[in-house]
Amino acid sequence: MFQRAILRQTQAARSVLSSTTAAPLALRRTRLPLETEGEKNGENVEDPVRKELEEKKREVIDLKDKYLRSVAEFRNLQERTKRDMDGARNFAIQRFAKDLLESIDNFDRALLAVPKEKLSAPETEANKDLLDLVAGLKMTEHILMNTLQKHGLERFDPSEKPDGQAQKFDPNLHEATFMSKAEGMEDGDVMYTQSKGFRLNGRVLRAAKVGVVKNT
Known part of the structure; x- marks a missing residue:
C-alpha cells in the first residue's frame, strides 16, 4: 500500500512537470501567427x-512653387508694361518730330543764304529790313527749338568744337x-556739317550728314 501511494505521487509530479514545460512552447507557437509576412522577411511596414x-x-x-512663379511672372509683366508705357510716352512725337526736321533745316538754309558781311555791316535804311528779317528768323527758330526741347527733341552740330x-x-x-x-x-x-543731327530723348532721330577727313 505504501509503495503504491509513492508511485501515484511520482506519476502526478511527472504530469505536472510535463505540463509546465509544454506551456512556453505552446505560447511561442501562438505568437508566430501575430507576425506579418513583411516582418518575417525583414521589411519595414509603411x-x-x-x-x-x-x-x-x-x-x-508644389503650391508654394506655383505661387512664387506667379509672383515673378506678375512682376515681370509690370516691368514690361512700365517700359512699354515709358517708351510710348517718350517717343509719341517721333513721327511728328521727323516731319518738322525739314522745316527746321529751312531756317538754317535761310540764315546761311544771307552773307556774313551784310549781317556785320552797320544798320542803315538799305539793310534794316534784311537785318530785321534775319533777327525774326533767329527768334522763331529759337522759340521752336526750345519748345521741341521740352518734349525731348534736341539738335547737335558735329562741326562744333567745344574743347577746341x-x-x-x-x-x-x-x-x-x-x-x-x-x-x-x-x-x-x-x-564739314551738311545737315545737323537730332536726338529724341537720347535716341538718334536723324544722323548728321557730314564730310570726313581722309588724308591717306
Missing part, C-alpha cells in the same frame, strides 16, 4: 498616416556724305 503627411507636404511645396578739337566720325551719330583731305586735321575728323 505607416499610412506618415505617408499621408508626406503627400500633404509635397502638395504644400574737331569731333571724330561716329557711325552712330553721323552719316558721311563725302571724304576729302584737310590740312591740320587727322583722318576721321569731321570737317
Whole structure:
C-alpha cells in the first residue's frame, strides 16, 4: 500500500512537470501567427498616416512653387508694361518730330543764304529790313527749338568744337556724305556739317550728314 501511494505521487509530479514545460512552447507557437509576412522577411511596414503627411507636404511645396512663379511672372509683366508705357510716352512725337526736321533745316538754309558781311555791316535804311528779317528768323527758330526741347527733341552740330578739337566720325551719330583731305586735321575728323543731327530723348532721330577727313 505504501509503495503504491509513492508511485501515484511520482506519476502526478511527472504530469505536472510535463505540463509546465509544454506551456512556453505552446505560447511561442501562438505568437508566430501575430507576425506579418513583411516582418518575417525583414521589411519595414509603411505607416499610412506618415505617408499621408508626406503627400500633404509635397502638395504644400508644389503650391508654394506655383505661387512664387506667379509672383515673378506678375512682376515681370509690370516691368514690361512700365517700359512699354515709358517708351510710348517718350517717343509719341517721333513721327511728328521727323516731319518738322525739314522745316527746321529751312531756317538754317535761310540764315546761311544771307552773307556774313551784310549781317556785320552797320544798320542803315538799305539793310534794316534784311537785318530785321534775319533777327525774326533767329527768334522763331529759337522759340521752336526750345519748345521741341521740352518734349525731348534736341539738335547737335558735329562741326562744333567745344574743347577746341574737331569731333571724330561716329557711325552712330553721323552719316558721311563725302571724304576729302584737310590740312591740320587727322583722318576721321569731321570737317564739314551738311545737315545737323537730332536726338529724341537720347535716341538718334536723324544722323548728321557730314564730310570726313581722309588724308591717306
